[in-house]
Structure formats: structure tokens, C-alpha cells
Amino acid sequence: MTPEDTEHLAALLKQRxxxxxGSDKTYxxxxxxxxxxxxxxxxxxxALLTALRTKRDEKLIYTVTDAMTTNExxxxxxxxxxxxxxxxxxxxxxxxxxxxxxxxxxxxxTGQEPYSLAMMxxxxxxxxxRVNLDILATDISERCLEKAQAGLYTQFEVQRGxxxxxxxxxxxxxxxxxxxxxxxxxxxxxxxxxxLDDLRSVGRQDxxxxxxxxxxxxIETKKRxxxxxxxxxxxxxxxFLGAAETVLGITDVFKxxxxxxxxxxxxxxxxxxxxxxxxx
Numbered sequence: 102m103t104p105e106d107t108e109h110l111a112a113l114l115k116q117r118x119x120x121x122x123g124s125d126k127t128y129x130x131x132x133x134x135x136x137x138x139x140x141x142x143x144x145x146x147x148a149l150l151t152a153l154r155t156k157r158d159e160k161l162i163y164t165v166t167d168a169m170t171t172n173e174x175x176x177x178x179x180x181x182x183x184x185x186x187x188x189x190x191x192x193x194x195x196x197x198x199x200x201x202x203x204x205x206x207x208x209x210x211t212g213q214e215p216y217s218l219a220m221m222x223x224x225x226x227x228x229x230x231r232v233n234l235d236i237l238a239t240d241i242s243e244r245c246l247e248k249a250q251a252g253l254y255t256q257f258e259v260q261r262g263x264x265x266x267x268x269x270x271x272x273x274x275x276x277x278x279x280x281x282x283x284x285x286x287x288x289x290x291x292x293x294x295x296x297l298d299d300l301r302s303v304g305r306q307d308x309x310x311x312x313x314x315x316x317x318x319x320i321e322t323k324k325r326x327x328x329x330x331x332x333x334x335x336x337x338x339x340x341f342l343g344a345a346e347t348v349l350g351i352t353d354v355f356k357x358x359x360x361x362x363x364x365x366x367x368x369x370x371x372x373x374x375x376x377x378x379x380x381x
Contacts (some may be wrong), residue, residue: 102130106150110165113153117166118241119297119318119326174210174314175261177217179313182312182341185364187221190339191229194307198336205220205306207296207334208314209238212249212289214260216281218310220271234259235302239294246291246324251282300329301302307335312363313343320351325354331367340365 110130111122121266123306131146138149141161152158153165177183194202206215215238222234240246259279272279294303296314309330315323331354334340340355342348342363348355355365 102127102147102150102296105168106154109154110150110169113162113349114166114169114360115295117162117293118168118170119322121317121319122169125142126235130169133187134165137164137168142308144349147340153229167244169360170242174213176213176259176263177311178214178262179344179363181344182310182363183217183221184342185219187225187306189361190308191222191225191232194337194339195229195232198232198244198307201233202308203235203306204237204308204310206238207234207294207309207311207330209240209245209249209291210242211245212238212255212291213250213262214238214310214312215289216252216285217262220267223271223286224267225287234288236289237291237292237306238289239303241293241295242250243293246293250286250291252286253278254281255279296326300326300333303333305335306333307338308341309334309338312341312343315346316343328354328356332353334367336369338367 106128107122107130114120114122130150130300133148134149137143138146141149141164141317143149143152149165152213153161191202204218206218211216214235216236218236221231222232238249240249242251253275255278259272271282271285292298292302296311311326311330315326318326327348330340331352339358342365344363346363348357348365354370356368358364358366
């Protein structure tokens with residue numbers, strides 16, 4: 102790989118997905134793009150990157166961007182955000198709302214996060230009989246969204262973080278795979294969305310899960326995404342970020358909830374800024 106090729110790839114990824122590719126990511130490039138090079142008929146990753154720089158093929162650009170985007174996820178990942186939702190957020194919103202509680206799972210990858218919330222709600226149905234979660238899950242990757250909508254997972258995937266009783270109750274064994282029940286699948290709506298775009302189509306939300314994605318953005322991009330999210334979140338809504346993410350030093354439209362790691366509320370003293378198109 103030439104420096105020109107890697108520099109072009111880094112600039113392309115930042116423009117298309119917000120991903121910041123460091124100078125020490127040669128192994129990541131090779132491991133993620135070697136299968137793409139073989140599938141697309143290139144001799145190696147270097148040839149693929151040269152074609153990416155010289156041909157301006159939109160299909161190839163999308164394929165490479167999709168392959169380089171991190172899609173690591175599993176059911177009830179990190180546990181704490183789900184415990185906080187069940188013990189604090191859900192009761193508070195159930196008391197304040199008479200109908201649906203709207204939840205947006207941003208960068209949902211292959212669907213384990215929104216399905217975890219849907220299963221949790223189903224398990225809490227007796228406690229909150231009048232509550233319905235309206236879950237919207239979005240991702241930039243069509244490949245991930247197709248897998249999420251199918252609700253079909255490997256043995257390894259269902260074993261990661263999923264309690265055995267939930268697996269038995271909400272999944273059906275199909276050959277070597279496990280498919281989540283139609284009831285849980287139907288509880289989640291999926292939509293392709295790039296967080297770098299105008300987010301107004303998402304609409305007003307009571308809860309936003311945006312975990313483990315902002316860490317790949319630079320500070321300016323984090324600020325823009327967070328401030329767009331603030332305009333979409335209800336004044337009494339909640340924002341969940343990943344354990345390694347924060348709003349501190351980035352924007353003052355959100356503030357952390359005391360004693361609740363990764364959970365944020367709108368800073369009413371500042372107020373949400375008017376919606377604006379990304380980059381304007």
C-alpha cells in the first residue's frame with residue numbers, strides 16, 4: 102500500500118462514515134479489506150486501494166466503507182445500560198407517558214441492542230402493561246441491517262450476553278442457527294441512516310442509544326452528531342453513550358446523570374439548538 106492510497110482511504114472513510122483511521126491501522130486495513138479484494142477480483146489490498154483512488158466507483162466505495170466500519174456487538178452488551186433502562190429510565194418514562202415510549206438505537210449493527218430492549222420489555226410486560234416500546238434501529242450498513250431484520254444468529258452470537266432463559270423463550274433453533282421470534286422482530290423497525298447526514302427523519306425520541314460509535318469520530322463530528330440528537334430528544338428524555346464515550350469537553354447540550362455511568366440528559370440551562378442540516 103502506498104502512502105497516497107492509505108491517505109485517500111482515510112479521507113474517504115472520514116467523509117463517508119466519520120471514521121477516523123489512524124496511521125497505525127495497517128493490520129486493520131489488511132484484515133478488513135483482504136476478503137473484499139478477493140471478492141472483487143483484485144490481486145491484493147494494495148490493488149484494491151489503487152482502484153478505489155483512481156476509479157471513483159461508487160459501488161466499490163460503499164463496499165469498502167461498509168467493510169471498514171466496526172460492527173462489533175452482542176446481546177445486552179455492557180449490561181449496565183440495560184439495567185439502568187429497566188430500573189430507572191423505563192419507570193420514569195412510563196409514569197410520564199400515556200402511550201408509546203420512542204427509542205432510537207443509532208448505529209445498531211446487526212440488531213442485538215434493539216432486540217435486547219424488546220426482549221427486556223417483553224419480560225417486564227406484567228409490571229408495565231400499558232407501555233409499548235416504539236423502537237427504531239438505524240445503521241449505515243445495508244449488510245448489517247439485512248442480518249438484523251432476518252433475526253438469524255449463530256450459536257456463538259446467541260451465547261454472547263444472552264441469558265439462557267431468554268434464548269429458550271425468544272429464539273427458535275433452525276439447523277445450526279437461531280432465529281429470534283416474530284414477536285420480538287416485529288417490535289423493531291429498521292432504517293438505513295448515516296449519522297453524518299441530516300437526522301431529522303428520525304423524529305422525536307424519548308431515549309437514544311448511541312453507544313460505541315462516537316469513539317471513532319473526531320471532536321467536531323461528535324459535537325455535530327450530539328447536537329443534532331439533542332434537537333430530537335424529548336426534554337425529559339435520556340441519552341445512552343458507551344462506557345468510553347462522554348459529552349464533556351465536546352458539547353454542553355447534554356450533561357451526565359450523577360451516579361449513572363454513560364447516561365445523559367439534556368442541559369436545560371443551555372437548551373437544544375434549532376435543527377440544521379449537517380455541515381451547514
